Amino acid sequence: MNILQLVPQLNIGGVEKSAIEASRYLVLNGHKAVVVSAGGRMERDLAAIGARHYMLPIGKKSPISMVYCYIQLKKIIKKENIDIVHARSRIPALVGYFAARSTRKVFLTTAHGQYKKHLLSSVMGWGKKVIVANDLMARHMKDNFGVPLDKLVIVARGVDLKKFSFIPPHERKTKAFRIGMICRFTPLKGHLDFLKAVSYISRRITNLEVVLMGDRATAKDDYIKKIELTIRRLMIQKNVKFVDSTEDVAEVMKRLDVIVSANREQEAFGRTIIEAQARGVPVVATRVGGVVDNVEHGVTGLLCEPMNPADMAEKIMEYVSNSSLMEKVAVNARNFVEKNYSLDKVMYDTLKAYEDVLNYKKILILKISSLGDIILSVPSLRAIRKKFKNAIIKILVDVKFREVLNGCPYVDEVICCDFDSRDRGWGFYKLAAWLRQEDFDISIDLQNSRKSHSLSFLSAIPDRYGYKNNKLGFLLNHKADLPLEPLRPVEHQLEVLKLLGITSIDESLELWPGKENDQWAGDFLKGNWLKKDQKLVAMSISASKRWKTKNWPLEDMIELSERLAKEKSVRVVLLGTKEEEALALEFMNKSAAKPINAVGK
Numbered sequence: 001m002n003i004l005q006l007v008p009q010l011n012i013g014g015v016e017k018s019a020i021e022a023s024r025y026l027v028l029n030g031h032k033a034v035v036v037s038a039g040g041r042m043e044r045d046l047a048a049i050g051a052r053h054y055m056l057p058i059g060k061k062s063p064i065s066m067v068y069c070y071i072q073l074k075k076i077i078k079k080e081n082i083d084i085v086h087a088r089s090r091i092p093a094l095v096g097y098f099a100a101r102s103t104r105k106v107f108l109t110t111a112h113g114q115y116k117k118h119l120l121s122s123v124m125g126w127g128k129k130v131i132v133a134n135d136l137m138a139r140h141m142k143d144n145f146g147v148p149l150d151k152l153v154i155v156a157r158g159v160d161l162k163k164f165s166f167i168p169p170h171e172r173k174t175k176a177f178r179i180g181m182i183c184r185f186t187p188l189k190g191h192l193d194f195l196k197a198v199s200y201i202s203r204r205i206t207n208l209e210v211v212l213m214g215d216r217a218t219a220k221d222d223y224i225k226k227i228e229l230t231i232r233r234l235m236i237q238k239n240v241k242f243v244d245s246t247e248d249v250a251e252v253m254k255r256l257d258v259i260v261s262a263n264r265e266q267e268a269f270g271r272t273i274i275e276a277q278a279r280g281v282p283v284v285a286t287r288v289g290g291v292v293d294n295v296e297h298g299v300t301g302l303l304c305e306p307m308n309p310a311d312m313a314e315k316i317m318e319y320v321s322n323s324s325l326m327e328k329v330a331v332n333a334r335n336f337v338e339k340n341y342s343l344d345k346v347m348y349d350t351l352k353a354y355e356d357v358l359n360y361k362k363i364l365i366l367k368i369s370s371l372g373d374i375i376l377s378v379p380s381l382r383a384i385r386k387k388f389k390n391a392i393i394k395i396l397v398d399v400k401f402r403e404v405l406n407g408c409p410y411v412d413e414v415i416c417c418d419f420d421s422r423d424r425g426w427g428f429y430k431l432a433a434w435l436r437q438e439d440f441d442i443s444i445d446l447q448n449s450r451k452s453h454s455l456s457f458l459s460a461i462p463d464r465y466g467y468k469n470n471k472l473g474f475l476l477n478h479k480a481d482l483p484l485e486p487l488r489p490v491e492h493q494l495e496v497l498k499l500l501g502i503t504s505i506d507e508s509l510e511l512w513p514g515k516e517n518d519q520w521a522g523d524f525l526k527g528n529w530l531k532k533d534q535k536l537v538a539m540s541i542s543a544s545k546r547w548k549t550k551n552w553p554l555e556d557m558i559e560l561s562e563r564l565a566k567e568k569s570v571r572v573v574l575l576g577t578k579e580e581e582a583l584a585l586e587f588m589n590k591s592a593a594k595p596i597n598a599v600g601k
Helices: 014-028 043-049 063-079 090-102 121-125 135-145 191-202 221-233 249-254 271-279 309-321 323-340 343-358 371-375 378-387 399-405 426-438 450-458 489-500 515-527 554-568 578-590
Strands: 002-006 032-037 052-055 084-087 106-110 129-132 152-154 177-182 208-214 240-244 258-261 283-286 302-304 362-366 392-398 413-417 442-445 463-468 478-481 535-540 570-575
Touching: 002 014, 002 063, 002 090, 014 032, 014 043, 014 271, 014 343, 032 063, 043 052, 063 090, 084 090, 084 343, 090 106, 090 121, 106 121, 106 343, 121 135, 129 135, 129 343, 135 152, 177 191, 177 249, 191 208, 191 221, 191 309, 208 249, 249 271, 258 271, 258 309, 271 283, 271 323, 283 309, 302 309, 309 323, 362 378, 362 426, 362 450, 371 399, 378 392, 378 489, 392 399, 399 413, 426 450, 442 450, 442 489, 450 463, 463 489, 478 489, 535 554, 554 570, 554 578, 570 578
Parallel strands: 002 032, 002 084, 032 052, 084 106, 106 129, 129 152, 177 208, 177 258, 208 240, 258 283, 283 302, 362 392, 362 442, 392 413, 442 463, 463 478, 535 570
Antiparallel strands: none
16 A cells, blocks of 8 residues: 655654654555655654655645645655545645545545634545544544544554553652653643642752653744743742753653643543553643543543642642552553553554555445335345445435335435425535535436436535436536437436446345334234235326326226226235325225225325
8 A cells, every 4th residue: 555644744743653653554564655744853754764755835824835735745646656645634634635536546534633613624524534543532523523423433542662661660760850741832731730730849849850842943932932931930940941852752751750741621632641651650631531531540640620730739749749659550551551552553453444445435326216216226226235345335315215225235324315395405505515524435326317416516426427418417427328218217227337337237126124014014904804815916006296197097097906806806005105195085985996095104
């Protein structure tokens, strides 16, 4: 496989580390790894593992820059023969999505954070698959951005257990007590809360040392100035030391007694936390988001309330005053990380996600109406399933006819539409937007109407199959010519299926009644005085409400039912929808054969 990863830059951070780790694993397993970013200090890591790097300002929001990156990215995709474009951040994802679509490559995203509900953030749900770190992130992407559950893949962050080898707390004992924060310099990370907690602790510990590690060069100047001013106001200059992001994180952790995660808002995962746990450094973390999945209070770390420096200080002091708690937490946390976040396991899951998405097909069949036509589509559904055994196949039908396909083994889901009310007017475009989120690869239009052709197009489905007709057939990109001779319905559908390589079809029809259906039918017939071994013939009382020429005259149907009763001892059962109940009543009043009336039932 040839995988292209998109990240804004290659400086310290969980997004960048994930890209480097995935690249290393891909290369070691015989695949090609390509990364596009604006560059940074971790470029040399990519070069060392044999991955290829292209420098583009792919994280810039400037429209001119984004158009430039789109053009260049298409060239890179073609040059490197890329199979999957994997975006790990929002602006790169927007550029990558359109570049992948225009080159017909698979687009994949990893949602690294709990993005606020915003149009730009929604692009992180546009991937063929959306990788998230845990259940919390999966719920966030589903609830806030409407990402279907079958698109979400949970792959945790990983830790290199060799690099972050375990050092028990008692082996790090020095005269000084060292506390650290390792993260980006941004207000959401809670540096100011942490510094206030440090000021409380400094009054109780004389030998306190504090480490703030991060990339100050990429941080906003106002925030760095605010941190420096807070340090001076709290008079803790002699305690606090800044460590640049160029230093090795594992080595910095080796010198720490406690590490603090002071996030103010929901944290999706917390990579630094599990790295510290692997290293044997006890953790104090704010009780936010996915952090609680990795820090069990009193077992694998200590939790404090967000934006509460006093509570944070108390939790740090629990470690200071209780060395046995530090030892217990460190051992428990290391065992927890080994079990859940081994880098080998996580990278294996990532590689499997890549392999799965390449073999993954999602098909939308459009057969909106009517009752008989949907039943007559069953041979086509069966043939499509036989051709695409492992695909996710969904069918769009009118809500009135959804029960016809109950129990159908050839489709994974029946999607209902209602053009009489909900999906009329603006609702039509909302339905198309919803289908677009499903990210189908193929649409097979067995309806071949203006509505169905429009839906396929507006749903942004890359391969759209159907008939080339005067009902907006130009919106399809795989078109069958209309037959010159009349064809039976199943044969008519086969002409479209031939475009997909389906050359023959079993025309037998099926329905899948359940036990409750059989029970209802038995009770219904018994209530209509059906004799034992009585032969039944069902008659559909109307073929079409719209096309009267399709309907057999009522008088002829009545005559046939009477002759069947008189000459063959056959009893007729009338079938139809609720709209035809008046016609059925007229039939019953005029017929001497006493048919069973099941119309509307």
